[in-house]
Amino acid sequence: MSQIRGRFKKQAHELVQKYTQSISYDWRLYDYDISGSIAHARMLGKQGIITKAESKQIIKALENIRTEIKNGKLDFKPELEDIHMNIEARLVAMIGDVGRKLHTARSRNDQVATDVRMFVMEVGALCMDGLQELQETLVDLAEKHVDTVIPGYTHLQRAQPVLLAHHLLAYFEMFERDFHRFAVSLIHTSVMPLGSGALAGVPYNIDRQAVAEELGFNQISQNSIDAVSDRDFVLEFEFAASLTMMHLSRLAEELVLWSSSEFDFIELDDAFTTGSSIMPQKKNPDVAELARGKTGRVYGYLMALLTTMKGLPLAYNRDMQEDKQGLFFCADTVLTTLVLFAEMLKTLRVKTENTTAAVNKGYILATDIADYLVKKGEPFRTAHENTANLVRYAIEKGKSFSELTLDEYRKFSSRFSKDVFDITVASSIAARDHTGGTAKNQVLKQITRAKIILTEEDEQDTQKG
């Protein structure tokens, strides 16, 4: 079996094979393709569409092909286009005419849709595991830093003091939403297309449910045209991957900034940094930078497939073969990035002496001073204005808040009294004592909640097996 050219008088143009082949990348689907074919062959035998003996023979040969491919023993041929044809050709070479019966009641269109769905089901579950691992690491690190204070930033300007644990747990929340996005995308993915044939269904007494159960699908598709036409499940996966990468890229950026000499809040472990080829003093945060950089390509593939699918008439169109390279890149990238980030966070060192120094510099307690005036009866806008004038005065005098005298304070509001000196970084943090605030007991509650969420998700995992 070479290319399917029975209908044609001429050979294809010399460039066509290279242009249309997908075996150079879709060989990665071989395991799913073989499992799909085995389930299909078993069903054909049970339903009497082929004999039980034929079914057995096909299944045995397919298992041997699986081992061959695993051991790198099968030479894929580009003239056979894709993984489906390469496996089928090998089957026919092994068992002859019986092998030619496997493609009964099936088409490459429902076959490829099944393979890709199985791939997404597997990598989607791995992404969820990777997110959980990273979340656990974040919670562990947060637990170590419930007393470490850092400046919180807006516009990358020091804004208000926060606990480092609070800052880290913000990422826990983002990754929790990502986890659920993957979970939802998997509900949509776990729908089996086999039995749709090319597009209209197949004229045999098939048992789709049995095939779906064997392959681990939760449902079977309800419309054969939809089943072979859509790749929205790939897009949903890529969207979930894109948002995960977006969150990772923000964490990456903070790791880059925090490990710079300018911030000097953390030191990344040597295992996740590299040296410069000409500047011996440097320790570059390459892993974090590449995570930031690769995010662009993940988004690109999401946009590429959205564009490929736009305006395609029903049902299958060859354009859809373009779904795979992007999908593989997105899956590989998000999975590896998740693992690397968990490891990177486990090994990073926080330089608490520097974070403390950074919090004590600047006028980071200005909001607390304004709130102090509000609590003494000043309207918030007035308090804000008076505090702004106070800050300008302090800057001009080159003094910090604690170095100003009460008389100096009182130039800006008569409501200031001695207790203004009770405003400290610690009091600022302790005051934000409500759900979602940075007070230590609230952050401890977040940690408890995070641990419960992770344990519940773990338990659901074990129940599923």
Ligand code: ARG
């Ligand atoms: N390699 C093809 C793909 O990835 C498989 C389906 C081919 N179907 C067809 N009718 N040419 O989409």
